[in-house]
Amino acid sequence: METKQEFRICNxxxxxxxxxxxPPYGEGLSVSKTWGYFSGKDGERHHFFLCEDCYDKLVKGFSVPVDIEEETELL
Ligand SMILES: [Zn+2]
Structure with missing residues (x-):
């Protein structure tokens, strides 16, 4: 069982x-990826977290922009 972390460190x-x-909470991007058999990282599970500022910097470097949808039922 995974315990919920109250704080995350931006990688x-x-x-x-x-x-x-x-509250108040901050937000960030949490990524968890299990690399498969045909990748160069056979079976490795990678996790990282980016704060919102670093997320913004990351996506600014993308050649193809992020798909953005408006969430209409945001609480
Ligand atoms: Zn950061």
């Missing part, structure tokens, strides 16, 4: 982001 800049527990 890019090292900033601490509070993502759980008592």
């Amino acid at each position: 890019q800049c090292g900033k601490t982001v509070k993502t759980d527990g008592a």
Whole structure:
């Protein structure tokens, strides 16, 4: 069982982001990838977290922009 982490550290800049527990929360991008058999990382599971600032910097470098949809039922 995975315990929920209250704080995440941005892998890019090292900033601490509070993502759980008592509000206010910060947000970031949490990535979990299990590389398959035909990748060069056979069976490795990679996790990383980016704070919102680093996410913005990352996607600015994309050749093809991120698909963005408006979430109409945002709480
Ligand atoms: Zn960051």
